[in-house]
Protein backbone atom coordinates (compact mmCIF):
# COMPACT_ATOMS: atom_id res chain seq x y z
CA UNK A 1 0.00 0.00 0.00
CA UNK A 2 1.14 3.55 -0.66
CA UNK A 3 2.66 5.39 2.27
CA UNK A 4 0.25 7.45 4.34
CA UNK A 5 -0.49 10.60 2.44
CA UNK A 6 0.05 13.81 4.27
CA UNK A 7 -1.43 15.95 1.52
CA UNK A 8 -5.18 16.06 1.95
CA UNK A 9 -6.10 15.73 -1.69
CA UNK A 10 -4.41 12.39 -2.14
CA UNK A 11 -6.70 10.50 0.17
CA UNK A 12 -9.88 11.86 -1.33
CA UNK A 13 -8.56 11.35 -4.83
CA UNK A 14 -7.28 7.84 -4.22
CA UNK A 15 -10.08 6.46 -2.05
CA UNK A 16 -13.29 8.36 -2.59
CA UNK A 17 -13.73 9.73 -6.10
CA UNK A 18 -14.18 6.32 -7.69
CA UNK A 19 -17.68 6.36 -6.20
CA UNK A 20 -18.41 9.87 -5.01
CA UNK A 21 -16.82 11.45 -8.16
CA UNK A 22 -14.11 14.14 -8.41
CA UNK A 23 -16.66 16.92 -7.84
CA UNK A 24 -18.20 14.99 -4.89
CA UNK A 25 -21.59 15.06 -6.63
CA UNK A 26 -21.92 11.27 -6.56
CA UNK A 27 -23.98 9.31 -9.07
CA UNK A 28 -27.74 9.69 -8.62
CA UNK A 29 -29.25 6.52 -7.20
CA UNK A 30 -25.87 4.77 -6.81
CA UNK A 31 -23.45 6.88 -4.78
CA UNK A 32 -24.73 9.83 -2.78
CA UNK A 33 -23.24 13.30 -3.19
CA UNK A 34 -20.97 14.53 -0.42
CA UNK A 35 -20.99 18.07 -1.82
CA UNK A 36 -23.38 20.54 -0.20
CA UNK A 37 -24.69 17.82 2.09
CA UNK A 38 -22.32 16.59 4.79
CA UNK A 39 -21.39 20.20 5.61
CA UNK A 40 -24.76 20.45 7.35
CA UNK A 41 -23.93 17.54 9.61
CA UNK A 42 -21.03 19.30 11.30
CA UNK A 43 -23.39 22.09 12.37
CA UNK A 44 -24.72 19.84 15.13
CA UNK A 45 -22.94 18.22 18.01
CA UNK A 46 -22.93 14.62 16.84
CA UNK A 47 -22.29 15.27 13.17
CA UNK A 48 -18.54 14.98 13.06
CA UNK A 49 -18.66 11.81 15.12
CA UNK A 50 -21.11 10.31 12.62
CA UNK A 51 -18.80 11.11 9.69
CA UNK A 52 -15.86 9.49 11.47
CA UNK A 53 -17.97 6.43 12.25
CA UNK A 54 -19.06 6.05 8.61
CA UNK A 55 -15.45 6.06 7.46
CA UNK A 56 -14.39 3.58 10.14
CA UNK A 57 -17.31 1.18 9.78
CA UNK A 58 -18.71 1.65 6.31
CA UNK A 59 -22.44 2.06 5.76
CA UNK A 60 -25.23 -0.02 4.25
CA UNK A 61 -28.96 0.43 4.04
CA UNK A 62 -31.30 3.05 2.75
CA UNK A 63 -30.35 6.72 3.01
CA UNK A 64 -32.00 9.74 1.43
CA UNK A 65 -29.70 12.53 0.28
CA UNK A 66 -31.21 15.57 -1.40
CA UNK A 67 -34.42 13.71 -2.07
CA UNK A 68 -32.77 10.73 -3.78
CA UNK A 69 -32.75 7.30 -2.12
CA UNK A 70 -29.55 5.30 -2.00
CA UNK A 71 -29.44 1.69 -0.97
CA UNK A 72 -25.80 1.02 -1.45
CA UNK A 73 -22.78 -0.16 0.42
CA UNK A 74 -20.04 2.15 1.53
CA UNK A 75 -16.86 0.17 2.30
CA UNK A 76 -15.06 0.77 5.59
CA UNK A 77 -11.73 2.59 5.66
CA UNK A 78 -10.53 1.63 9.14
CA UNK A 79 -7.22 0.49 7.64
CA UNK A 80 -6.31 4.10 6.79
CA UNK A 81 -4.42 6.13 9.37
CA UNK A 82 -6.19 8.55 11.70
CA UNK A 83 -4.48 11.38 9.81
CA UNK A 84 -5.73 10.16 6.43
CA UNK A 85 -9.31 9.71 7.57
CA UNK A 86 -9.38 13.18 9.13
CA UNK A 87 -7.76 14.63 5.99
CA UNK A 88 -10.29 13.02 3.64
CA UNK A 89 -13.24 14.35 5.66
CA UNK A 90 -11.73 17.81 6.08
CA UNK A 91 -11.08 18.00 2.38
CA UNK A 92 -14.65 17.09 1.48
CA UNK A 93 -15.93 19.61 4.02
CA UNK A 94 -13.78 22.55 3.01
CA UNK A 95 -13.66 22.00 -0.76
CA UNK A 96 -17.23 20.94 -1.44
CA UNK A 97 -19.37 22.20 1.45
CA UNK A 98 -18.13 25.72 2.04
CA UNK A 99 -21.63 27.24 1.96
CA UNK A 100 -22.96 24.87 4.62
CA UNK A 101 -20.13 24.99 7.11
CA UNK A 102 -20.47 26.80 10.40
CA UNK A 103 -18.26 29.90 10.49
CA UNK A 104 -16.32 28.58 13.44
CA UNK A 105 -15.70 25.14 11.95
CA UNK A 106 -13.03 23.23 13.77
CA UNK A 107 -11.37 20.65 11.54
CA UNK A 108 -11.87 17.00 12.36
CA UNK A 109 -8.73 15.92 14.21
CA UNK A 110 -6.80 12.64 14.04
CA UNK A 111 -7.51 12.30 17.78
CA UNK A 112 -11.25 12.33 17.10
CA UNK A 113 -10.73 9.55 14.58
CA UNK A 114 -8.69 7.60 17.10
CA UNK A 115 -11.46 8.01 19.69
CA UNK A 116 -14.00 6.83 17.11
CA UNK A 117 -12.16 3.53 16.82
CA UNK A 118 -13.14 2.62 20.38
CA UNK A 119 -16.69 1.78 19.28
CA UNK A 120 -17.62 -0.45 16.37
CA UNK A 121 -21.00 0.42 14.91
CA UNK A 122 -23.06 -1.64 12.55
CA UNK A 123 -25.17 -0.03 9.84
CA UNK A 124 -28.36 -0.14 11.89
CA UNK A 125 -26.66 1.82 14.66
CA UNK A 126 -25.21 4.24 12.13
CA UNK A 127 -28.65 4.79 10.63
CA UNK A 128 -29.96 5.72 14.08
CA UNK A 129 -27.05 8.09 14.50
CA UNK A 130 -27.78 9.61 11.10
CA UNK A 131 -31.50 10.00 11.80
CA UNK A 132 -30.62 11.69 15.07
CA UNK A 133 -28.48 14.25 13.23
CA UNK A 134 -31.35 15.10 10.91
CA UNK A 135 -33.60 15.57 13.96
CA UNK A 136 -31.02 17.79 15.63
CA UNK A 137 -30.77 19.89 12.46
CA UNK A 138 -34.54 20.19 12.25
CA UNK A 139 -34.88 21.14 15.91
CA UNK A 140 -32.18 23.76 15.53
CA UNK A 141 -33.95 25.15 12.45
CA UNK A 142 -30.89 24.52 10.34
CA UNK A 143 -31.11 23.29 6.77
CA UNK A 144 -30.40 19.71 5.88
CA UNK A 145 -29.78 18.10 2.55
CA UNK A 146 -32.74 15.77 2.65
Ligand code: HEC
Pocket residue numbers: 011012015016017018019020030031032034037038051054055059060061062063065070071072073074075077088089092130
Ligand atom coordinates in the same frame (compact mmCIF):
# COMPACT_ATOMS: atom_id res chain seq x y z
C1 HEC B 1 -17.26 1.75 -3.40
C2 HEC B 1 -17.92 3.04 -3.40
C3 HEC B 1 -17.57 4.05 -2.34
C4 HEC B 1 -16.32 4.52 -1.97
C5 HEC B 1 -14.97 4.14 -2.53
C6 HEC B 1 -16.56 5.53 -0.96
N1 HEC B 1 -17.91 5.63 -0.68
FE1 HEC B 1 -18.79 6.86 0.67
N2 HEC B 1 -20.61 6.02 0.26
C7 HEC B 1 -20.85 5.07 -0.70
C8 HEC B 1 -22.24 4.69 -0.68
C9 HEC B 1 -22.94 3.70 -1.60
C10 HEC B 1 -22.84 5.43 0.37
C11 HEC B 1 -24.30 5.34 0.85
C12 HEC B 1 -24.46 4.05 1.67
C13 HEC B 1 -25.89 3.59 1.80
O1 HEC B 1 -26.62 3.64 0.80
O2 HEC B 1 -26.26 3.16 2.89
C14 HEC B 1 -21.78 6.26 0.94
C15 HEC B 1 -21.95 7.13 2.00
C16 HEC B 1 -20.98 8.00 2.49
C17 HEC B 1 -21.16 8.96 3.56
C18 HEC B 1 -22.46 9.20 4.33
C19 HEC B 1 -23.28 10.28 3.64
C20 HEC B 1 -24.56 10.64 4.39
O3 HEC B 1 -25.28 11.51 3.89
O4 HEC B 1 -24.86 10.08 5.44
C21 HEC B 1 -19.98 9.61 3.72
C22 HEC B 1 -19.67 10.71 4.72
C23 HEC B 1 -19.04 9.06 2.76
N3 HEC B 1 -19.68 8.09 2.02
C24 HEC B 1 -17.74 9.50 2.60
C25 HEC B 1 -16.78 8.83 1.83
C26 HEC B 1 -15.36 9.18 1.82
C27 HEC B 1 -14.75 10.36 2.55
C28 HEC B 1 -14.75 8.26 1.01
C29 HEC B 1 -13.27 8.12 0.74
C30 HEC B 1 -12.42 7.89 1.90
C31 HEC B 1 -15.78 7.35 0.52
N4 HEC B 1 -16.99 7.74 1.03
C32 HEC B 1 -15.56 6.29 -0.35
C33 HEC B 1 -19.92 4.54 -1.57
C34 HEC B 1 -18.56 4.74 -1.51
